[in-house]
Amino acid sequence: MRLERSDGYYLAPLCINYGITVFTFVLPTLLLGFFGYIAINLALAFAFTAALLLPVLLYRFSWSCWLTIYYICLPDELHANQTADCDDLSFEEDRRTRTK
Numbered sequence: 692m693r694l695e696r697s698d699g700y701y702l703a704p705l706c707i708n709y710g711i712t713v714f715t716f717v718l719p720t721l722l723l724g725f726f727g728y729i730a731i732n733l734a735l736a737f738a739f740t741a742a743l744l745l746p747v748l749l750y751r752f753s754w755s756c757w758l759t760i761y762y763i764c765l766p767d768e769l770h771a772n773q774t775a776d777c778d779d780l781s782f783e784e785d786r787r788t789r790t791k
Contacts, residue, residue, distance in 0.1 A: 703757045703760075703761075704750075704753040704754045704756070704757040705753075707753040707756050707757055708745075708746050708749050708750065708753035709746070711745070711749055711752075711753065712741065712742065712745040712746055712749065716738075716741045716745060717738045717741050717742055720734050720737045720738045720741065721734055721735075721738050724738075
């Protein structure tokens with residue numbers, strides 16, 4: 692089986708970042724505003740500010756989470772787990788698992 696990184700490989704951190712931003716800050720803030728616990732204008736201002744700033748602040752964290760998930764699922768892709776004669780950019784099953 693040939694394993695190739697496609698364009699979707701780089702979308703996972705974006706999804707993680709979006710999920711953290713929306714479900715941990717923006718949505719709860721908007722719900723607090725809509726149910727009257729805080730002023731709606733204040734809730735909208737906080738949600739808008741969070742939607743702009745949190746993705747920038749969480750960029751490195753979301754990449755760390757994605758790489759952790761990736762290497763937990765595919766531990767042979769980790770450089771330290773590859774054989775000495777394996778090409779780092781090779782995703783062919785034969786070359787990755789060959790032993791001397």
